[in-house]
Amino acid sequence: MSDPVEDLNLVSNLIDHDDKEWRQELIIEHFCENDVKRILAVPSSWRNQNDDLTWAFTNEGIYSVKTAYMLGQGINLKAVHEACLLKHRHPIEDATCPRCHQIYESARHSIFECTKVIDLCEKCGCAEMSNWERVKPGCDLVASWKNFHPKKQQYGATLAWCIWTERNQRVFENKSTSNDIIGARVKRLVEEYGNYNTHIYKQPTKNGKQSSSKWDFTGSVIFAATKRIRAYWSPEVAEAKAIDIAVRLGRKYGLEEVILESDCKNLVNRPSKGVTYLSDLDYVLDDILVTSTSFKSISWSHVKRDANSVAHHLGRLFPFGSQQVWENHYPTEIVPYVNMDILSLDQ
Incomplete structure (x- = not known):
């Protein structure tokens, strides 16, 4: 820190x-x-926007119960433990364990000590995580899980949540689920969490390269621009920042009818929805859409990466911390790529 x-x-x-x-x-x-x-990794904006509370774990930046569930690290055992006797917490008549029907039920017994639960813990490889002989208080038991491998911590937390859910279904809905099904459910939920976690925390783009070029309908270059800064954006945000530079320069040079081409399909599809949310990508898209109101018309087009080679090679020409704009011409280093694009227009 x-x-x-x-x-x-x-x-x-x-x-x-x-x-x-x-x-x-x-x-x-x-x-x-x-x-x-x-x-x-947070993209900046040329507008003085108000701050918004966002949720980092959805593509839209908006909180959802589903993602909170997927990212849940366990259950609040402290509140459960404080309940002591579940009979006094819920409107139930029988205070014996709904699984084994052998003992007066407590939170400790319901989640860790019931014979049915012990069998389930052994099947899931989490028997040692419910060893009350080592640690007596429930909260201390959960705290002791930090000594286990993170993967086993996920299994233990998910298993405890599934056990508690199945217990409530028995009591309030008269539904029972076999240990085999619960075990398979725990495994599936942990795998889904791992996949989702990998997606959310995927490695960001280290270099922020922003480059663009603008042509008229005859294939003549009106202007070309590049800006290279150190950033940790996703590829979509980096591409959106390049387009943001392009539309602002387009407004500066008085363009009226604009076609934006990008090899990022996700970025091209987002404006067609007619709404933006609170993600980093939407944050940049808002800047683009505000600037686009200066044009008579604007359309977005997806092209293959090979068709966007001019912008990609232009972005590699200068070191970090530099910005360059060319009017009515372009660097000699990208002449071959510009000529290839012009020839494709002739075809």
Whole structure:
């Protein structure tokens, strides 16, 4: 964790308000590597937008119960343990365990000590996680799980949640589920969580390369631009930032009818929905759509990566921290790629 720094109390202290970008040298100097990546992964905006509360674990940035469930690390055993006797917590007449029907039920017995539960824990490889001989209080038992492998922690937490759910279904809905089905359910939920977690925390793009070129209908280059900064964006956000530069330059040069081409299909499809949400990608799309209101018409077109070679090669020409715009011409290094595009127009 980064140490507190005097005079750096607000996010606005980390932003260069002239070019609306992060003050990267300042951030790298005062923050640890992990915090630097997290900060530079957030795209900046040239507009003074209001802050919004967002949920990082959906594509739209909007909270959903489903994703909270997928990311749940376990259940609140403290509240369950404090209940002691479930008979006094729920309107039930019989206080014996609904599974074994042998003993007066408590939260401890229901989740860890019932003979049916012990058999299930053994089948799932989590028997040692319910060893009350080592740790007596329920909360301390759960805290002791930190000594196990993270994968086993997921199994234990998911198993406890499934056990508690199945218990409630027995009591309130008169439904019972076999241990084999519960075991298979636990395995499936843990696998789904792992896949979802991998998707959410996928490795971001380290380099923020933004480049674009604009042509008229005859194939003549009106302008070309490139900007290269250090960032940790997803590929979609990096592509959207390049388009943002392009539409702002298009407005500056008085363009009226615009066709935006991108090899990022997800980015091209998003504006067609007619709505933006709260994700990082939508944050940049809002900037693009605001600028696009200056044009008489604008359309989005998906092209293959080979058809976008001019922009990709243009983005590699300059080092980090540089920005360059060419009017009515372009660098000699990309002449072959421009000529290839012009020939394709002739066809």
